[in-house]
Amino acid sequence: MSEPTGAARRRGPFQVGDKVQLTDPKGRHHTFTLEAGKAFHTHKGSFPHDELIGAPEGTVVRSSGNFDYLALRPLLPDFVLSMPRGAAVIYPKDAGQIIAMADIFAGARVVEAGVGSGALSTFLLRAVGDQGLLSSYERRQDFADIAKKNVEGYFGGPHPAWNLTVGDLQDNLVETDVDRVILDMLAPWECLEAVHKALVPGGLVCCYVATTTQLARTVETMRAMRCFTEPQSWESMVRTWHVEGLAVRPDHRMIGHTGFLVTARRMADGVDAPMRRRRPSKGYDSDDYEAPQV
Known part of the structure; x- marks a missing residue:
C-alpha cells in the first residue's frame, strides 16, 4: 500500500529537496531546502x-566558524x-483546536472558506488524508x-484531496453532503444559509473570528436561524514555562488572544433547535439579528 501524501518526506535520512531546520545554541532557527553541491552560510x-x-535527523553539524547546529x-x-x-496565518494553537473540536476525521468531506496563506489548509489536509476531500474557497487570486x-x-x-476555488463561497459552493x-x-454569518444547504444533518460548522462584535453577530445569527444547535464559543491561550533547576516559573510572554472559535451542529431538515432556557442579558434584542431563510 502506498504511503499517504507527504509521509515519505517526514521520516528517514535527509534527502535532496527536504526542508531542514537548524537550531543554534541560543535556540534560534534557520530553515532551508537541501540541494546537492550547495552550502549553508551565516555570520557564524x-x-x-x-x-x-543521507544523515539521520538529530544530527549536529559544525560550521567553518566552529559553531554547532x-x-x-x-x-x-x-x-x-x-x-x-x-x-x-491561523496560529497552530487555533488550528489544533479546530482539528480536535470540529472533529476533523480521516476521510471527511470538508469545506473551507478563507484560505489566506494555506496554513489551516495544510492542517486540514493532513487530517482528512488522501481519501477525504478539502474544498477551499478564497476570494483573492494572490492569496490563493x-x-x-x-x-x-x-x-x-x-x-x-484538495480542490482550490477562487471566488466567494456563497456564489461558488457546489459541494453537498459535506x-x-x-x-x-470577516462576515461568516453571511454564508450560513449556504453552509446549511451543504452540510449533512449532524454536520458541524466552525467559524474563526477576531473580534467580539464578529463573535456576537455570528452566534446570534446561528440562534435566530433555528437550524443549528446552540453555538459553543471559546478562545485558547498558550503560556510556556521556564524550567531550569529550581527556577520554575511561567515565561513573561505568552500567545494570548488570536481569535475566537464558534462551533454548531446542523439540525435535521424540518426540525427546529430547542429554544434556550437561559435568561438573555439586559439590552438583548433578538430582532437585531435577521435570520437567513433556509
Whole structure:
C-alpha cells in the first residue's frame, strides 16, 4: 500500500529537496531546502549541504566558524509560522483546536472558506488524508497563489484531496453532503444559509473570528436561524514555562488572544433547535439579528 501524501518526506535520512531546520545554541532557527553541491552560510560560518544529505535527523553539524547546529525536519507548526504569507496565518494553537473540536476525521468531506496563506489548509489536509476531500474557497487570486505554493511545498507536490476555488463561497459552493465547514472570514454569518444547504444533518460548522462584535453577530445569527444547535464559543491561550533547576516559573510572554472559535451542529431538515432556557442579558434584542431563510 502506498504511503499517504507527504509521509515519505517526514521520516528517514535527509534527502535532496527536504526542508531542514537548524537550531543554534541560543535556540534560534534557520530553515532551508537541501540541494546537492550547495552550502549553508551565516555570520557564524558555513557548511556544505552534502554533509547532511543521507544523515539521520538529530544530527549536529559544525560550521567553518566552529559553531554547532542541531538539524531536524521542521514540524508542521514550525513550517506554518515560517511560511511566506499573503494573509495572516491561523496560529497552530487555533488550528489544533479546530482539528480536535470540529472533529476533523480521516476521510471527511470538508469545506473551507478563507484560505489566506494555506496554513489551516495544510492542517486540514493532513487530517482528512488522501481519501477525504478539502474544498477551499478564497476570494483573492494572490492569496490563493501563495496558499497553493505553501501547501504543495509542504507535501512535496499537489495533494489529491484538495480542490482550490477562487471566488466567494456563497456564489461558488457546489459541494453537498459535506461533513464539516470551516469559515475564516470577516462576515461568516453571511454564508450560513449556504453552509446549511451543504452540510449533512449532524454536520458541524466552525467559524474563526477576531473580534467580539464578529463573535456576537455570528452566534446570534446561528440562534435566530433555528437550524443549528446552540453555538459553543471559546478562545485558547498558550503560556510556556521556564524550567531550569529550581527556577520554575511561567515565561513573561505568552500567545494570548488570536481569535475566537464558534462551533454548531446542523439540525435535521424540518426540525427546529430547542429554544434556550437561559435568561438573555439586559439590552438583548433578538430582532437585531435577521435570520437567513433556509
